Amino acid sequence: MPGTPETDKPYADRPFRVGVQLQPQHADYASIRAAVAGAEEAGVDIVFNWDHFFPLNGPADGAHFECWTMLGAWAEQTSRVEIGALVTCNSYRNPDLLADMARTVDHLSGGRLILGIGAGWFERDYDEYGYSFGTPGKRIAALGEALPRIKARWARLNPAPTRDIPVLIGGGGGERKTLRLVAEHATTWHGFGSPETLAHKNAVLDDWCAEVGRDPGEIERSTGAHGSPDALGPELFALGVRMVTVGIDGRSGYDLGAVRDWIAFRDEVNARG
Structure with a gap:
């Protein structure tokens, strides 16, 4: 395996982690449950799903399941991995309700929830479920309004969350707005694009x-x-x-081969200290 050059980035002084996104499409739930068990046994750090109502690829009306009810089941099924959505769409739920849902799954899991959240983009979800799609700018602005409300609600809930729930913000297309929200609120930024694009957005x-x-x-x-x-x-x-997160769905039978390769990479680079 090629070497890993040292980096002086201030955000690089932390262990490398591997997630898997079990995309809840084109599968029955028994297959998804088995994939969760297999991922935890394989040694992943985080198991994600996603927050959509229809498949994003493959047959457009194929089998699909909802995000947050599934996370509640995963909280009870698993014992070690962190869990979350990559990512929750801010538009689909009242922010105070989402905060309470996240706090509840946090307790169900014994403090293993990551709140992954983004501004939303998949127009079919909005149209079929009756949400206003608006513009990218308006959706990012709504996310900016929601994040303080979520944190304020956590401070008022009884019982409180078991920990400061980590907030992962996904996106960065509108970098002057989205990345400011990351700087203000996130513990993790999940970016998209080539290494060159990621380097620019990191800066x-x-x-x-x-x-x-x-x-x-x-x-x-x-x-x-x-x-x-x-x-x-x-x-x-x-x-x-x-x-890094590997995405797989039911069409592959939730094949964990690529995930295991990244776990081996993780273990090698982390062993170097």
Whole structure:
């Protein structure tokens, strides 16, 4: 396996982690449950689903299941992995309700929930479930209004969350707005794009951290694993990426082969200290 160059990024001083996104499409629930068990046994750090109402690829009206009821089941099924959505759509639930849902799953899991959240983008979800799609700018603005409400509701709930629930914000297309929200609110930023794109957006995020008075080292950098660790691992590591997530769905039978390759990469780079 290729070496991993050292990096002086302030956000790189943390262990490398591996997630799997079990996309809840084109499968029966028994297959999803078995995939969750297999992922935890394989040694992943986080098991994610996603927050949509219809498949994003493959047959458009194929089998599909809802996000948050599933996370409640995963909280009871698992014992070690963190769980969450990659990501929850802010538009689909009142922010105070979402805060209470997250607090409840946090307790069900014994403090293993990550609140992954984003502004939303899949128009069919909005149209068929009666939400206003609006514009990207309005959806990002709504996310900016929701995040303080979520944290304020957590402070008022009885019982309180078991921990400061980590907040993962996904996105960065509207980087001047989204990445400012990351700097203000997130513990993890999940970005999309090529290594070159991620490097640029990391720099923009660092600038926003300086603007709002946040230590950039407090924000974990995350992305999807769209390739093998032999090909991508060293470059992503050098960029300061410290979490990658492999996405799989029912059409593959929830094949964990690529996940295991990234787990081996994780264990090697973390063993180097």
